[in-house]
Amino acid sequence: MTIDRREFICGTTAFALLGSVSAASRNTIKAVYENGNRASDFLACRRLYLDICGRIPTPQEVRDYLANKRGSKYEDLIDNLLASEDFADYWSMRYCDILRVKSEFPINLWPNAVYVYHRRIRRSIADDEPWIDFARSLLCARGSNFRVPETNYMRATASKSPVGLSETASMTFLMNPTDKYAKYFSRVGFKPTKEWKEEIVYLKDGPADLVPEAFMNELEGPLRAEFNATQPKRVLYWIFNEMPRPMALSDATSVFVRNGYRLKPLLKHIFKSSAYRAGPIRGKFPARRLDAEVLDDALCSITGAKRDFTSIAPEPFSFLPPERKSILVEDGSITNAFMLNFGRPARDSGALEERKNDITVKQRLYLYNSSKLWHDMSRMATDKAFAAKPHAVQVDELYMKFLSRSPVKDELAIIDPNGKGDIRNIAWHLMNSFEFLYRI
């Protein structure tokens, strides 16, 4: 299958010019990324994979998409990706951020509980469980944290006092931490069992109306408007990388509620919107630096490197299989230097701002100059099957892997002027480009 070259070949010297791009050339560059005001095909495809599956599409997936002549291919891709395992993996990572899934300080869920809780969250995403039902199951769960996964919601907080639980619950369901609802959590108790790190969440004696169920009733009653808007606000933030304007939020909220508080219809609505389909230049679609986990997965799948996740705390030590995707590392306490550098959230508070998607000097240093990445790229370049291919094919493959498109002639004039440059250098340029590091 061949790629539709019309997408990419511009035939101008625009890419070689520095600082003084003429209007005509600028238009040709735009044609790579935009079709009218809309994102071009390869870009639309890349965005959907990144936002739904948390990964860059494989070269074959891009080629399939470009070769697809059906008028509904964009909508079809949304449906297919939302039904994939990758979707459940990636979006459960997001939910685990706001639900503070980590074994260690200051949350202290401990490993067993992390895994049952993560599995429960992932099932909720995969089954598209209504958020309102999920909320009730988290707030009203009682019993063993090993047997009733939802009880871990109440345990996943730095302070288990009524005030702490009120702040946590109002953070999760209203994005507005307050101690106002402490009374509803005054009877919530925790007790250990003889099983190591098992904990029972139960209700202590007290008035029948001072229970978490009563808080849930408030969410469905007087607090309904805020509760309804909370999850759509997060979803819009995750996708557009900024807090939504009132109009966009009320639109998303009504779609969300009308569809029974389900995530997938809301996502479909957003992905089909003109705001989401806008091109990065004229359409001013907001760029977002890839999440730490997504970037790590991208680099590992491109270079074939193995991931490195171990946890020495708590004992017994945890080792994850090296092929485990970074977005699937359930435990926020299991981390590595790459994750810390690229702003994976600590999951201490459940606040959206804990995840940092801005770019820092340290990140650019790492990408420019990391010996690990250099070794990884050296290994990739000397891989037998890869090394046997002609240079031009190698370059095209790298472009497809990093940027989901083929090179434009004039780009090559810069980074591969004589057509036989060190493949690692070309990979270095692609890896350090804005286009790779951001969802544009």
Place this chain on the structure above:
Amino acid sequence: MSTKKSVSSGKFAKSVIEIWQWGGPCQLETFDPKPSAPHDYNNGLKSIKTNAGFEIHEWLPNLAKCADLYSVVRTLTHPFGGHEKATYLMQTGHVPGIEPITYPALGAIISSMKMKDYEGEIQPFVILTQAKGRFSEVGFLGDFYAPLVTGGNPNARIFEVDGIVPPGGLTTEQINMRFERALQFDHLRLPKNAAFDLAGEQARRIITGKAAETFDLSREKKETRDRYGRTFFGQQLLAARRLVEYGVPYISINYNGWDSHKRHFETMKRPTAEMDQAVSALLTDLKERNLLDSTLVWMSGEFGRVPKVDRQPPWNGGRNHFPRCYSALVAGGGFKGGAVLGVSDDTTDNVKERPVTPVEFLGSICELAGVDPEGRLPNPKGIELDVMPLPKGANAGHGRMKELYA
């Protein structure tokens, strides 16, 4: 005119070196030996007299010769026996599990407050070589203040600091060529993102400037390298000294291997000797270079170890966690040398005189480094927070370790 000294007035420590003995070193086999206690407390080992007059453990012969350069705190105390809570307290000064926010560690506090007086291109907070990991070192201060975690092995032929030292033996010329091309190449990556370009430009300056040289330990004389010991830890301290010379305000060495639950005496002898050689070399080297007055060095862990050895399996002569009475070393940067603060009982089971709390300990380091521990801690949430939660009023106690101030 204000009588308050400012950070840049030169009267404060310019740099701080933290040697974090992760796991909790034993007070008895370091700075609070009890040779006359029963055999189950000291395993029959003795103490030696230092050149300052006080006694330390016989495993520390080199530190015994330079005790005029440092002081010892023998009565640190707190109630937390688990690593993470104790570390949090001993790093932030805050009691864990009370407030729903994560406070920054001392390194992030001091480096963020001293940032405005620092012009270097290496981050003002450097960690050799691995992060503590059990909690976020910057807490709520945010990523901007996050430390540079070097990775790599300072005892290897090339100390590959990931990101700073160019890999693959590239020459400066090759690197410059790459950057020039990258600039052209990326010029058309629309839409432009100013933060992306700015960070890239700064990163380029670090790679091609003095920063990379700082980590090049091969620029040191062979004798100097040998003096610190050709060990991972020894060369880390040498790297720390080079970072002090560069001007980095806070350097933290995460020194693993002190959690000696099992076979304590067999496992701890070698690391203690390594520590003895490297720390004494660092202190004398700083002194010879006239840097000790402006460099504060502190060394401790999150707690000490149970004084009475547990002979039962599975411990087989091990020591478990013990926060009630443990030791630390402080030197330079406004601390005097040759002194001892606090007295433990005959076995180090309890503090006898002058208990020192972690917040008081950290507060003193802050003060000597020019950060007012009673001042406010800037934070993104804009709430009013103290640098250190020092007890006030009737409970204020000593507040600082003034006895050890020079």
